[in-house]
Amino acid sequence: MKTTTEAGREAGDAALGTRERIVRAASRLMQRQGYEGTGIKQISREAGATLGSVYHFFPGGKQELATEAIRHGDQEFTDILREALDGADDPAEAIAACARTVAEALRASDWIDGCPVTATSIGTAESAPDLQRAAAEAFARWRGLVEDELRASGFAEESARELAHTVISTLEGAELAAQLARDEAPLLIAGRHLARLIDSYR
Amino acid sequence: MKTTTEAGREAGDAALGTRERIVRAASRLMQRQGYEGTGIKQISREAGATLGSVYHFFPGGKQELATEAIRHGDQEFTDILREALDGADDPAEAIAACARTVAEALRASDWIDGCPVTATSIGTAESAPDLQRAAAEAFARWRGLVEDELRASGFAEESARELAHTVISTLEGAELAAQLARDEAPLLIAGRHLARLIDSYR
Numbered sequence: 043m044k045t046t047t048e049a050g051r052e053a054g055d056a057a058l059g060t061r062e063r064i065v066r067a068a069s070r071l072m073q074r075q076g077y078e079g080t081g082i083k084q085i086s087r088e089a090g091a092t093l094g095s096v097y098h099f100f101p102g103g104k105q106e107l108a109t110e111a112i113r114h115g116d117q118e119f120t121d122i123l124r125e126a127l128d129g130a131d132d133p134a135e136a137i138a139a140c141a142r143t144v145a146e147a148l149r150a151s152d153w154i155d156g157c158p159v160t161a162t163s164i165g166t167a168e169s170a171p172d173l174q175r176a177a178a179e180a181f182a183r184w185r186g187l188v189e190d191e192l193r194a195s196g197f198a199e200e201s202a203r204e205l206a207h208t209v210i211s212t213l214e215g216a217e218l219a220a221q222l223a224r225d226e227a228p229l230l231i232a233g234r235h236l237a238r239l240i241d242s243y244r
Numbered sequence: 245m246k247t248t249t250e251a252g253r254e255a256g257d258a259a260l261g262t263r264e265r266i267v268r269a270a271s272r273l274m275q276r277q278g279y280e281g282t283g284i285k286q287i288s289r290e291a292g293a294t295l296g297s298v299y300h301f302f303p304g305g306k307q308e309l310a311t312e313a314i315r316h317g318d319q320e321f322t323d324i325l326r327e328a329l330d331g332a333d334d335p336a337e338a339i340a341a342c343a344r345t346v347a348e349a350l351r352a353s354d355w356i357d358g359c360p361v362t363a364t365s366i367g368t369a370e371s372a373p374d375l376q377r378a379a380a381e382a383f384a385r386w387r388g389l390v391e392d393e394l395r396a397s398g399f400a401e402e403s404a405r406e407l408a409h410t411v412i413s414t415l416e417g418a419e420l421a422a423q424l425a426r427d428e429a430p431l432l433i434a435g436r437h438l439a440r441l442i443d444s445y446r
Contacts, residue, residue: 076367079280154369160420161367165278167356167423178424207421207430208414208437215417218362219409221369222380228409235410239441 061099064089069111073158077108077166077173108162109176115158116180123184127191134237136191137209141233144217145226153224157217184210192240201243209236263301266291271313275360279310279368279375310364311378317360318382325386329393336439338393339411343435346419347428355426359419386412394442403445411438 067089071080082104086096100107126140127133148155163177185206192202216232269291273282284306288298302309328342329335350357365379387408394404418434 072367074367074370076278076280078278079367079371156366156369163424164358164366164420165274165276165281165363167358168276169281174424178426181421181424204433204437207433208418211417211421211430211434212410212414213417214420215413215415216410218366218416219383219413222365222376222383224380228413231406231409232413235406235441238444239437242440242444 060089060091060095064091064096064099064107065110065114068107069114069158069162070155072108072111072162073115073155074161076164077104077162077170080104082107105170105172108170109172112159112162112173112176112180115162116176116183119157119159119180119184120187123187127187133188133191133195133197134240137188137213137240138233138237141213141216141229141236144213145220145229148217148220148229149226153221156221157214160214160218181210181214197243205240205243208239212236262291262293262297266293266298266301266309267312267316270309271316271360271364272357274310274313274364275317275357276363278366279306279364279372282306284309307372307374310372311374314361314364314375314378314382317364318378318385321359321361321382321386322389325389329389335390335393335397335399336442339390339415339442340435340439343415343418343431343438346415347422347431350419350422350431351428355423358423359416362416362420383412383416399445407442407445410441414438 064085068080068085071085071088082096083093085107086093089096096107097103100110122143123140126136126143130136130139159177159180163173166173185203188209189202189206192205193199197205212232212235213229216228219228220226266287270282270287273287273290284298285295287309288295291298298309299305302312324345325342328338328345332338332341361379361382365375368375387405389408390411391404391408394407395401399407414434414437415431418430421430422428
């Protein structure tokens with residue numbers, strides 16, 4: 043027999059489960075089809091949730107949901123980046139490893155699943171400024187992780203800040219190029235070049 | 245009095261004028277709103293052309309028009325790149341200058357007009373493979389320009405090919421980052437880093 047607290051927690055967990063399923067469905071669909079190409083009905087179908095429950099969790103509708111989808115994508119790449127940075131002795135090697143991980147994931151998706159943050163936010167500068175802000179925060183957070191790691195490895199403050207900019211810009215652009223070319227080469231080359239650039243500041 | 249040939253040519257010029265206006269309107273709108281966010285009616289309004297004339301020139305509808313819009317964006321950046329490469333004595337300096345030009349144009353548009361090729365093609369991998377191919381061709385063409393310039397400046401074949409990959413990937417990613425941050429910094433830093441990377445192969 044369940045106590046009131048247990049029953050309340052189970053109901054809460056179930057609610058959290060639905061919300062999370064909706065965010066993941068939105069993130070995956072917008073990663074493939076962009077913000078404008080994805081409808082809220084399709085998200086609710088893909089999440090196995092009613093339209094009513096989508097609006098219950100996201101009263102702001104598609105734009106609020108897209109902002110959460112971008113945060114979800116932000117967290118996914120934060121995890122990839124952190125794992126790469128923690129898994130290598132050296133930040134240059136870590137960035138090259140991160141480029142390889144992104145390339146593998148892209149190939150595994152048959153070149154369909156690029157960066158969800160970029161795919162969701164691009165083309166919305168005028169129509170959905172919230173998405174721009176969420177995407178800008180994601181880029182800034184990723185740069186922050188790289189900058190901190192470089193500084194911890196002894197790089198000068200300005201070099202670390204500037205290198206972090208180029209690491210994130212280059213990984214992002216190389217992911218786009220690899221997706222279009224249906225080929226890992228742009229990412230693998232970018233990883234080696236970024237390692238070389240980082241090494242040149244030692 | 246006009247000869248038949250002159251009249252024919254004038255009619256041809258007028259027709260070309262309308263077609264070109266339609267392509268430019270499509271390119272500009274898709275640059276700002278993406279492929280899915282842009283409707284063919286909006287393109288016809290923006291171009292000052294009837295819907296009938298849009299379908300006359302582009303019987304394949306929006307996807308055919310978007311392919312032409314990508315080719316238009318391809319040509320625009322080809323011109324910027326070629327001007328930068330022709331205008332500097334040195335390819336490293338030329339790439340840094342190109343990054344500055346892109347940054348200035350982005351600021352002048354109040355951070356709205358990013359890369360039209362990326363904005364039009366992203367999120368269409370499943371729905372419009374023609375756009376992916378046109379965008380892939382644009383990236384390959386830009387890389388080819390950089391690669392040729394590096395080889396003409398004495399870089400080894402493989403270095404030139406690989407550097408060209410990273411130059412285009414990095415400029416593309418830095419443009420996205422600059423647009424999101426509403427700040428030239430990612431592009432200016434990328435330009436300096438690319439010049440440094442190129443110099444490291446001499």
